[in-house]
Amino acid sequence: MFVLMIRCSRYRETIGRRSRDRALPPNMGAALSTSSDASLGPLVRKLESIFSLSDEERQALSDLPVQVKEFAGDQIIMRQGDRPSRSFAILEGFAASFQITTEGKRQILAFHVPGDMPDLHSFHLHLLDYGVGTITACKMAFTQHQDLRELLACFPRLTDALWRKTLIDGAISRAWMTNLGQRPASARMAHHLCEMVVRLKVVGLAPDHTCDLPITQAVWADALGMSQVHVNRVLQELRKTKLIHLKGRTLTVLDWVGLTRAGEFDPSYLHLRDGQPAG
Amino acid sequence: MFVLMIRCSRYRETIGRRSRDRALPPNMGAALSTSSDASLGPLVRKLESIFSLSDEERQALSDLPVQVKEFAGDQIIMRQGDRPSRSFAILEGFAASFQITTEGKRQILAFHVPGDMPDLHSFHLHLLDYGVGTITACKMAFTQHQDLRELLACFPRLTDALWRKTLIDGAISRAWMTNLGQRPASARMAHHLCEMVVRLKVVGLAPDHTCDLPITQAVWADALGMSQVHVNRVLQELRKTKLIHLKGRTLTVLDWVGLTRAGEFDPSYLHLRDGQPAG
């Protein structure tokens, strides 16, 4: 206990000095702004949905020096094979990670919503095995791995929180794999829609049964491993059976129970702290 | 540094006492034996393939109190929904993790070879979202989460090593997802075989181009998301094109370059410390 306090106070001084001194990385000129106190809000909220933080930990996390950058839609942020020296959290907007096969096909591995840290892996796995790009315009908070390392050295429970977060991402991938491997196209789509709605609810982006889902059919095709034409037909089927209403970028779930049944959806793999009601 | 040493020596006493005192968990009567010094060898070797350990860390890991248990083939070890209080490493044999859909279909999410810790997730994610079962007869080393927690508190770099390991498992899932979503059946099989050969090489189970692969076609069907009949036809095709020889449980890769090309395989996602030559 004693030990921890010594290390922490030293940590605070160090970070303070470093974040003021450090030069900006080369490619971050124009769109850059400095962190405001509230900027990591979505990340903190997200972490708290899966882990309980002490005031001190919450504060330390909020004090982490970050650089906020804005991106347009459909931009690549990191690419397969990069060796990033910083990680980022999404503050606003939708992003996706993906892999490209040598045949030129793209598999979308995950959609990322505000509060997610899509490349937390790079903190330990220096070579990225996937790329990350924006879907819509996004606001991202970047943090140097070094700063994160110092933060975690001081607050080991935060290591656990972040580790836990990467494990949940793993659980989401597993559910996605089962979805890809075992379900016919329409159940696959239904399952995916259920997941998105629940995840958006957690961060307050799906208050009722409605949410903004700025995902084109072509993108869904790459995510769900089917052709764009088939995505279209499957969506029509879900509309015809009155499970969803989807117009423009707005999804309304008309029949939550029916949709979960169609997609065989059970939200427990999302490991939410309180069994998040979704309908 | 000073601090670390104090904590470590206390850790040693504690663990020493606890492992002698602790009663065995209820369901572990018969097949149980106590740990020998060498029992965690495969785990240590595996970790060293992805992370460099100090002598002290290696020793501490080997000293972790474990209970070794043997299982027959095709046994369930943990099931979807369990809340295990211990994790285990595979010392010998093949295992697999899987999910069962409500339609009764099984998706195999990963094959586990000696040195793997299939349920390391349960250390932080108390509810298992997948089951683990043996493929062949297996020897497993179980360790209480509590013991592991104490070890990691003392050697924070081991936390990093294990975190890194779960991240690599994540990378393997991602590659598997791309495989499921984007590749036609025969490329999918080829990619999978490449992965298995490389992973077995790491732990010394594929010395030349040959290895023991005790996986039935029905199991492959569940792993690769195709019917058992189609697995059979795809394997015949790979044999006909002289890429592999597969007879009984023995796989020989006849044309490594050809197989990697057929499966679009690039081993970098396995994040081996030295770019492990595979052919």
Place this chain on the structure above:
DNA sequence: CGCAGACTTGATTAACGTCAACAATTGTGG
């Protein structure tokens, strides 16, 4: 208004699943 991107539709075809029977292999008890 015109253009680009997204969505929709129909016709055709390829990939793959299902069913059912059978052959080969492995394991087991006598």
Place this chain on the structure above:
DNA sequence: CCACAATTGTTGACGTTAATCAAGTCTGCG
């Protein structure tokens, strides 16, 4: 060592799902 059962692998015929191709239509937007 043999006979037998059980599991695994193989084959063919046939049906279904979903991909591909190609031609639209709609929508927002400068």
